[in-house]
Amino acid sequence: MTDRRDEIEIKTPRLTLRTFRAADVPAIVEGIGDFEVSKWLAPVPHPYGPADAEWYLETLARQPNYWAITRKGALIGGMAIDDSLGYWLARSEWGQGYATEAGFAVIDRWFANPEAPDLTSGHFDDNARSGGVLCKLGFEYTGRKPMFCRARDAEFPSRRMTLSRAKWHEMRSLPHLTTPRCVLRPLTAEDAPRLSEIGGIPEVARNTVSIPAPWPVDEARDWIAAGRWKERPGFRLGILDRNGQLIGMAGLSPADQDGIASVAYFVEKSLWGRGLVTEVMEAFIPAVFRAFPLKALDADHDTDNPASGVVLRKLGFDYLGDRLGARTRLRLEPEPVSHYRLERSRFEARL
Template identity: 45%
Template sequence: VYGFEAARAVVEQWFSVPASGSLESGFYDGNTRSQRILEALGFEKEGEGPRFARALSQQVPGSDMVLTRARWQARQGFRLVTRRLTIRPFRKDDAPALVRMAVPEVARNMSRIPPVWSEAGAVAFIAESAFRGVPGFRLAIEFDGACIGGLGLGGGPVGIAYFLAPEYWGRGLATEAMSAFLPSIFDRFPLSSLEADHFEDNPVSGAILRKFGFEETGRQLGTSKARLEPAPVITYAVTRETLKVQP
């Protein structure tokens, strides 16, 4: 992720100059790390051919990549649309909906959501959730024009989290949101894996994670602002290769 952040800063600086045209780069065959970083930034393959490797003092096979200004600009936002949902950045006017979601059934399964949430607290949550092009953000789940939950990506190792208002449980909406969100994460960021967890007394979340290929990696204690004491948590991980994309 750090290599991606550094590369992103370089690209951001390049396109901050209005006169800058497309940006060219490339990678040597077998250097999948560089390939993933370039693809995550939006570079597209332009051709193949030998590239001079200074470390080897010789030509080696490689690929040429190019990033246009239009493609770079298109990746600065984060918006996904599914059959029933829109996944988008949180807005300040989502605060009242978040306050209504801060009920025990939701809060006790999340680490950051308190059991009683002020609107000012929700506004601060939204402000710190902003998408800035790197892991460490949250997005709203919108259904029929209303914010009904959220998705997040962050931490170290990088992991995902999600929540839905109770009145929308049992309708397949969490699965639908994750079906769009997870593949997009691996497309946008050069991550080899993602982590997730859930409290042991919330087995429904585990069932959803397993649909996407998440496998249990361990058990530990976790905390929630809505729980009086630490409680057992089950941890999971999925790799880029083992992710199961749901239709």
Template identity: 40%
Template structure:
């Protein structure tokens, strides 16, 4: 399965390679200071080499890297992570930024597996990039360098989903809150909030008698793995004050709750648009849903403010409600 064909980062656009990139590719990969660290490209690199590569560079697996002044490199997941940058673009964090975005798109797919990458010994810049991304060493051994025409000492590295999630947590910041992955240490606060009737009655899964052990199990099911399902903690300073999350890519329903003592302060009005923008960009979502009990007008108003429209209604019995209660599904767009 292919990934995102276009990926926008803070400073870069990653997009499919096209014929107009020939000059930039030939100049970049004919620079010996670039080519000497690469394994596969011919050297010097010719227009014919570019045409041959372009014919096999599948969108969603190969990207040109553009910054504000134009094409400055390339990155690929076919099948391993590989990248290069022109000298003017090196030392600016571009490789980490581009690779992190490509890997986020890869691990957003629930079926995505571990990846490999590597570097020739002496390429300390690439070694630092891979370390920041969460890669770890698998093996060392000789590998052929086509540009140099000889075998060099090489370090092969691997990246599992678990290592990726640990090294690259999903974090967001609003004016008053920080959103980051839920941990086991949040279990006590989760239990306190969701067993409060002012919150629990408006949710769909929590028992009023939820135990701390059960809350700890909840934190495990919400952990960040790079793909839904997950929930992020809402933190005011070090304090856990709520959560927001996404069910799945197939059924992109969002969930959220906030500590009752903070209701009416506009905190969720900060959080929801920030979260929507982030998950839409990260996971390529075109549609979101959210379920709301019809006696929860504050949540319905919040969703309406953020582009959701009321859809079908049904009756739901939740652990905190003993009788079926009307629920409306809100849909965006």
């Protein structure tokens, strides 16, 4: 099987989406061959064997918007946009947010084409799990219709859904952004107690310029007011989980005379190492470049915080070297920081 997308990959914080390969047949059979998976897929038979998987691959070779979902090199599912959005995920991978994460990446790519139409999708009435994923992706219910399921050899009621370009743009535009696991919105004075709790510990505060440890709630409230959303560079947004709990902050400095602004971020210490910052900034940075005519974005981190450098490189920033950083609330003297920059031209070349 040949595929003109052999060299194309879509990377997310936890996943890599790529073209399907002949070597994927065993994993496809194992995943789709599970009746608990196939019973939710209208066109898929059960039992499902290697010949079915091979036909599946030959069909996909002719479709430009079909992706294998992989994690740590292993195939765990598939996602496609043909006349609608569809996906499957191996049962062992359910409940981890992978379908939502892959969906955001694939839909971003779809609507990057200005001529791409609105998307449709749907699910069987009794597949509430899939309905939850599609709602997180912004799809809205438009009606019902019966649909035949080959694996169950019967017709079942299904719910139809639509995602418009306008709704997607709204979800991915400042100051309200939606990611697979988080929502960003302007901070308010009511966020001060929670924000001071998250940011006011030494492990977080030492990597910021203006936050002390501990961080008095009144100071946090003033800090929020100083960074309120003003429809121009120089603001901070709260990062919330999908339950509405504030878990961090993403911000943009005012632009300098050269049209360069700096990004900053932090999340609650208990959530470090889960890819949340990468996920959030992969939505935040494109939204910033769309909203403001900036030449570039800068970022830096203390040289003793290499994990932040890993995030910045994943986001496409180039390392420019070390320099002396600003004096901070927790560091009495300026210390070396690693300086990074993402030029608009480099960002746009990656799209």
